[in-house]
Amino acid sequence: MPxxxxxNPQTSFPVADHYPSDDVLMARVQANxxxxxxxxFDRYHRPIFNYLLRRTNNDRETAEDLTQTVFERLLxxxxxxxxxxQFRAWIYQLxxxxxxxxxxxxxxxxxxxxxxxxxxxxxxxxxxxxxDAAEHSQHLYEALALLPDAQRDILVLNRIQxxxxxxxxxxxxxxxxxxxxxxxxxxxxxxxxxxxx
Amino acid sequence: xxxxxxxxxxxxxxDLLVDYADQLLPPQQTERVAAHLAQCxxxxxxxxxxxxxAQRLEAVEPAAPAPELRTHFLxxxxxxxxxxxxxxxxxxARVRPMWPQAATRWALRxxxxxxxxxxxxxxxxxxxxxxxxxxxTAPAAGPTRHALQLASSLSGEGAQRLSASDRIQLVSxxxxxxxxxxxxxxxxxxxxxxxxxxxxxxxxLAAAGALYRLRADPRVGEAFTQSLSIQTDPNVQILLIxxxxxxxxxxxxxxxxxxxxxxxxxxxxxxxxEYGLGTLL
Numbered sequence: 001m002p003x004x005x006x007x008n009p010q011t012s013f014p015v016a017d018h019y020p021s022d023d024v025l026m027a028r029v030q031a032n033x034x035x036x037x038x039x040x041f042d043r044y045h046r047p048i049f050n051y052l053l054r055r056t057n058n059d060r061e062t063a064e065d066l067t068q069t070v071f072e073r074l075l076x077x078x079x080x081x082x083x084x085x086q087f088r089a090w091i092y093q094l095x096x097x098x099x100x101x102x103x104x105x106x107x108x109x110x111x112x113x114x115x116x117x118x119x120x121x122x123x124x125x126x127x128x129x130x131x132d133a134a135e136h137s138q139h140l141y142e143a144l145a146l147l148p149d150a151q152r153d154i155l156v157l158n159r160i161q162x163x164x165x166x167x168x169x170x171x172x173x174x175x176x177x178x179x180x181x182x183x184x185x186x187x188x189x190x191x192x193x194x195x196x197x
Numbered sequence: 198x199x200x201x202x203x204x205x206x207x208x209x210x211x212d213l214l215v216d217y218a219d220q221l222l223p224p225q226q227t228e229r230v231a232a233h234l235a236q237c238x239x240x241x242x243x244x245x246x247x248x249x250x251a252q253r254l255e256a257v258e259p260a261a262p263a264p265e266l267r268t269h270f271l272x273x274x275x276x277x278x279x280x281x282x283x284x285x286x287x288x289x290a291r292v293r294p295m296w297p298q299a300a301t302r303w304a305l306r307x308x309x310x311x312x313x314x315x316x317x318x319x320x321x322x323x324x325x326x327x328x329x330x331x332x333x334t335a336p337a338a339g340p341t342r343h344a345l346q347l348a349s350s351l352s353g354e355g356a357q358r359l360s361a362s363d364r365i366q367l368v369s370x371x372x373x374x375x376x377x378x379x380x381x382x383x384x385x386x387x388x389x390x391x392x393x394x395x396x397x398x399x400x401x402l403a404a405a406g407a408l409y410r411l412r413a414d415p416r417v418g419e420a421f422t423q424s425l426s427i428q429t430d431p432n433v434q435i436l437l438i439x440x441x442x443x444x445x446x447x448x449x450x451x452x453x454x455x456x457x458x459x460x461x462x463x464x465x466x467x468x469x470x471e472y473g474l475g476t477l478l
Contacts, residue, residue, distance in 0.1 A: 034278050038399070038432065041270055049262040064266050071270050075277055140253045159254035184215040191243070191250045 022087035029078050037078075040087075041071060047161060048095050054156040055099050057145045062102065069098045089170045096153070096171075103149070143194040151186035158183045202237045209233075210240065218247040264440065268369055268406040271399040275362035344383035347371050351391045364395065365403040372407035377414075385411055389420040398430040405433065409440050418446040425452040431463045438466075438473040447477050 022043065028036040048070055053063040073094050081090055144152055157163045157171070158179075168179040210233045216222045217230045234241045349355045350367055359367070368391060375382050385408070392404040405424075408417045418441070425437050434456065441449045456462055457470040 032281055034274055034281065037274060038271070041267070042432065042435070045262065045266060045270070046259065049266070050259050053260055054257070060260070060262075064262050067262060067266060068269055072273060075273065140250075140257075155254060159251060160257045184212070187215055187247060187251060190254075191246045194250050195246050 023083060026078075026081055026087050027083060030081060034075075037071075037075060040074075040091075044088075044091055045071070048091065051092065051095055051156060051161060052099060054141075054144070054160055055149075055152065056102070058141055066095070066098045066102055070094045073098070086170055088167075092157075092171050139194065143190055146193050147186065147189055151182075151189055154179070154183050155186045155190060159187070202233060206233060207237060207240055214240065214244055215247055218244050218251065261439075261443070264406040264409045264436075265369075267436070268365065268403045271403055272362060272365040272369065275360065275365055275397075275399055279360050279362050343374070344387050347384060348387045348390070351387060351395070361397040361400050364391075364397070364400045368400065368403045368407045372410050375411055377411065381416075382411075382414070385414050385416055389416065389424075392420065393424055393427060398433055401428070401430070401433050402436055405436050405440060409443075412440075412444055418444055418448065422446060422449040422452055425449060425456060431466050434462070434466045435469050438469045442473045442476050445477065450474060450477055453477070 022040060025036045025040050029040070045067060049063055049067045052066045052070075053060065056062045056066070070091065074091065081087070144155065147155070154168060154172075157168050158165070163171075165176040165179040165183065168183070169176040172179060172182075174182075210217075210230050213222060213226055213230050217227065220227075222230065234244065347367065350359060351364060368388060371384050371388065375384050388404050388408050388411075392401050392408060395401050395404065405421070408420065411417055421437050421441050421444070425434065425441070428434050428437065438453065438456075441453075453470045453474045457467050457474060459467065462470075
């Protein structure tokens with residue numbers, strides 16, 4: 001559940017504007033009223049954690065580390081936030097970048113492509129080994145893991161986190177129509193993997 | 198009309214199947230796809246599969262991150278605030294050369310380096326002798342002594358001497374050092390006092406997070422329950438509710454009911470209290 005609060009930085013007592021927008025809060029953070037960042041943390045740390053959790057194939061520890069990185073970068077680079085841009089799109093972009101950095105580090109750690117394909121083979125084999133309903137969610141995650149990263153990203157945003165095509169378009173710097181087409185292709189790709197015999 | 202649709206017929210509706218499965222098509226296109234599906238088992242199967250996979254994605258439950266994430270973030274925030282305050286308090290720096298000759302500056306640097314080295318050697322020797330004498334005379338540091346040191350740092354004048362960032366750091370490391378296999382570690386009581394009485398809300402939040410890690414201790418659930426009725430900061434109130442719900446602490450229902458009806462509590466806090474009640478009852 002997102003937390004929507006505002007507190008007076010001097011007293012920590014609630015003040016009249018109970019629900020200032022993210023952009024208003026971020027403007028205050030840019031003016032060095034850093035306590036407002038605690039409110040933004042309360043609003044966003046769970047969605048960002050869940051986004052990163054699904055992007056990292058449910059690796060909780062990595063998702064928590066990356067969420068920490070997102071808020072560290074937010075604090076460090078707060079002056080780079082442009083008020084013309086939506087805060088939500090900006091913080092998800094920070095999360096996307098943190099994940100991309102992590103992914104690159106992981107790629108460098110891999111010794112050969114053979115290892116990678118072996119792992120994918122194992123995932124695929126285990127994903128389709130049984131059709132027990134109780135294992136379906138695990139199969140879903142394994143099928144998601146087999147998608148290209150960009151398709152996994154858009155499905156997590158659209159189907160798991162409930163962003164509209166307009167909102168995804170803002171985040172990915174494309175039109176709502178283009179976001180819709182990408183999301184449809186991603187769902188079709190997931191279906192093909194999930195139901196492959 | 199042929200019994201089976203041609204591949205071209207399937208191609209013409211392929212881009213519409215996801216929206217059809219989501220029931221987002223306008224009526225005219227819905228009719229067109231439905232007419233095709235009536236004749237095409239392959240596309241019908243595709244729609245069934247699309248709905249199944251979409252439903253599974255939408256049924257994914259959100260997960261809760263570990264409370265330590267909040268503690269680390271608050272610590273970082275306090276450090277940044279302290280750095281900001283230090284920058285604001287410092288007078289504007291002006292570079293004023295004292296010795297204009299470069300040779301003099303180098304001589305001074307070398308002299309300072311030698312002095313630093315000698316001081317290091319001297320301190321090292323002194324420290325070794327001090328350690329050996331302390332080991333011979335001092336009693337072993339037990340959990341009670343550790344708790345007393347912690348209590349003096351986190352309360353009264355000790356708390357005034359330390360910054361909020363330092364107190365958050367202290368709270369986190371204290372919880373990590375608690376021996377959870379031993380009953381009634383006195384550090385738990387110090388952390389409970391910090392949760393209830395530290396003047397900084399972020400330190401109180403960190404204490405709540407630290408105590409949550411020690412939730413196997415029966416005092417923690419009791420302390421969270423009692424603390425809920427004395428906390429006034431909405432962030433602390435919300436975190437306590439969240440932790441009590443995670444711990445399935447049914448003793449908290451009375452406090453949650455009071456908070457849900459408290460007229461001066463923020464609407465979001467009352468809402469969170471109601472959510473907590475709904476989950477615990």
